[in-house]
Amino acid sequence: MTSPLALPPDPRDAGSSGRKGLLTEHIARQLEQQIRSGERAVGTKLPSERELATQFGASRNVIREVLRRLEATGLIEVAAGRGSFIADQSSGRARGYDALYRTERPTVRQLIEARIPLEVEIVGLATERASDEQVEAMAAADERMRRARDVVEKAREDLAFHDAIAAACGNPVLRIMLSSIGGLMFEMMLRSNSDPGIAEPGVPHHPEILAAIQARDVEQARLRMREHLALGLRTYGPDLDVGLDLMASRHIETLLGR
Template identity: 75%
Template structure:
């Protein structure tokens, strides 16, 4: 079964999210062998390549162990893994509004420092992420580049504590970016986006950079509508299903 490239990334995210949820909730217990790639592909209506990529994501998160010739098994989670920041955040069922409220003070301080401290190499990395976001034709690539853009600014701040703080919510940010990078209303005229933010950074204008980042992050407060106060996980799951449905209809 061949999956169109535009759909494969979304299917990968859907499968990985569902399996991760099942593992973390205990629906798939430690030691349980996952269905084969063929069975998972049939279950999720995808190709085996898509399933394989989803399993790689789970393996990278140390949620499963892949035994060559035997299959994939749910790993036992250490207390450190079980209490990872992402798991702690999600246990509180945060909404989109709450994520935006958290990002505002952190990223405004990050960009203020970046405007003062960014090296030429930092600026080149930020520019590359910005250009990838602008040129990407599928939502998964756009969202990943969007995340890299914000992470590169955090790196340029020269403050590892702030970068780690931002990294701790990167999973939730990615889910929000899936929506933002496929929502026409996000293209609202006059709203500062990555090029305007980058221009302020390049000019070493900390005040302008902070103002543009604030406006950029606050856009969701005006455009997410009813989704603003929906649990982030729920919003992301619904949006992935919507995008997949649009892809099939197209």
């Protein structure tokens, strides 16, 4: 939903909504890297929205979304009337699991290896335990993904589909475990949802997983989820052993034509 405080459209955002989402990701990544590396010191005030918009060649709407993201992840603190300041990354609020994972520079291969045992177990339990309403929530997420207009939106709905399955597994620990790698999964999904090879007919995707869950076929659901996740091992090529951060940043820049 659009905020009532949203500014009028900026001509620099002209074009598809997909480009706007990619530009937001691109700028957020640059600022995140600068903050996590210490290039922007703790307590330093960020430039104003207007200055950042000029620096990155984006609208203030895009910059505002970037700042919301940085605040949500604990990288900055916003002081009303004063501006945005780099937060202390040693604080418990800022040092979440996502930050801990990123210090180890995980690769695509490593993320897939972690997801397979976790999500195969989750989907097996969800197939046994999901209510009709929870199965409908999975189907709704899949439908939103198929109707999504751009790669960022598709990635968000892709993540929502997997979370809907986790919500239905009846084990909050497993759902929290999956949620803790949600940021890393999103980066993989940005690439997979814009790869023509992965979209080819016959490739195991959500509909096959969903059909198995609807049929309450545990073994088939587990098999389909395993096939779906293992697909990246065959399709990512040289990106398979590249750090997720670097892979996603390069891919976003490619999609932006940079």
